[in-house]
Amino acid sequence: MEFMAEHQPSKVHQPPEIIVLGPPSVFKLYYKQFSSRFRVLRPWESPLSLPRFLTAEAQNTQAALISDGIRLTSAVLHHLPSLRLVVATSAGINHIDLVECRRRGIAVANAASIFSADVADLAVGLLLDVLRRISAGNRFVKGGLWPMQEAYPLGFKLGGKKVGIVGLGSIGLYVAKRLEAFGCAISYSSRKEKPSVSYAFCPDICKLAANSDILVICCALTEQTHHMISREVLLALGKEGVLVNIARGAVVDEKELVSCLQSEEIGGAGLDVFENEPSVPKELHELNNVVMSPHCAVFTEESMRDLYELMCANLEAFFSNKPLLSLIPEE
């Protein structure tokens, strides 16, 4: 009997097409790798406006990789009729019109909790810096001032302090776990009480601040949380209180924060985020009890590599009809 081999028509393997909007930092860092695995549409390189570019080039594009600096509105989505997947490079997705995505059956994947450790680490690092004057001390020594000034101002002990965590999500929990090891007592406020944790729940933010030495902001920015850390909350935190914000600048009333710091109505602040980045109130530049970082809590080599791998894994799963790794479920 003759053995008939199956005839496979030869196919030129085309990498799947994705459109990148932003572009996000992780794409810039891993440009070569992304470009070797996918055919990438790059609207920022085109002289055309975004809507024109999308109309001309992206009518058949099924997947998009977007930075959190891009607002993915229904108007933009309208120009992507074949879109079935949006991959966001952040955990927060308030820049994406989720309602419109659900209506169109577009799946959304985010960065899940891969950054949580790095963000929590920066919260602890900023807090230790404020309490123990690490950046100020470094400036003091490198300025050659140590031999001239015998008595350097004392810092404040972290152990035994009461920490109030605002928002006990993945990041808030990581912060709690770390600060417990330093001997801190943890309380929290959240939209809902979490029965699985042993920390004290305090839904009233003012009460939480009044009962805490340290307030760490770990919540998402929403209409409800906008300027939630008001003058009242700051005054409740008090003269020796320290505020740490690694969430979003607008959760804190920045004008009031600056005023309270200047009038010494709160003790200090560690801030990775601001209302009007990259602008930072210049009054903060002069204060030694404030430590600032340029919204860089997720920007470590390790997290960028983890993010690159997660983004690719989501895209490749999508193109092979396999389940996504970090799909945001319908609520």
Next chain:
Amino acid sequence: MENVGVLMTCSMSAYLEGELEKRFKLLRLWESNSKAQFLAGFGESIRAVVGDTKVGADAELIDGLPRLEIVASYSVGLDKVDLNKCKERGIRVTNTPDVLTDDVADVAIGLALATLRKICLADGFVRSGQWRNGDFELANKFSGKSIGIVGLGRIGTAIAKRAEAFGCSISYHSRTKKQNTNYKYYSNVVDLAANCEVLVVACALTNETRHIVNQEVIHALGPKGILINIGRGPLVDELKLISALREGRLAGAGLDVFENEPDINESFFGLQNVVLLPHVGTDTLETSKAMADLVVANLELHFLKKPPLTPVV
């Protein structure tokens, strides 16, 4: 006890000075122009010395105090006290362990975070307005790194406990292997350094541990390695450290202590990848008070002919 002559070696704490003044006849060594003259004039009246990490009780001082009964150090480290001389003369020595453990461990972790996450650089980047012109550089993650601790005493153990909450793995070197711990033990510092990413120096300074972090250890730690020193400056070969940092053979360092405080080697000043602190490991309001109270308690108990709380000799 108001007639008991107590000598403070330097102005280590205004609070401590006040408390000693209330209870004893306090003399201040730093107010005198000449140690020799002071000893000639007042040596006979001194029964207690309160020293610290800057000015302790060396052989010369002890020899000049024939009625010295006790040295109460405002520190846990005793490298500035001539312990052998004290033993010979039957002089009591006390220090301030435990009350400062947490604060020193906190600074060790704070320095590790500041170094790996480039917090001081980031703060400078914002303060100088550079953020308006572009993004800050990438930093390195602390969580999950392997930590090697040189000296698993009270402070080393407290550092390990904190690092574990960040998902770090812990290994250590100590004079002897500790029985009640699951951390991995290395019998020498070179092997420890070769097998960790962050090396933390937390041991006491003795004749045996001088330059325990030497060229070989620095080489083993490697170009991605970070060194944190909250022990004593002379534990590290500073010149070798500086050239390794300059030449990229070590990624960074966080240092609270130096071989020559406060006139430290100025080559450190220009290094972007180091974080420097002016020996502030115990310098919090809360701990400096607790240390001072312990010094006073030790002295009072001694002069009431009761056993002191924290004797070493």
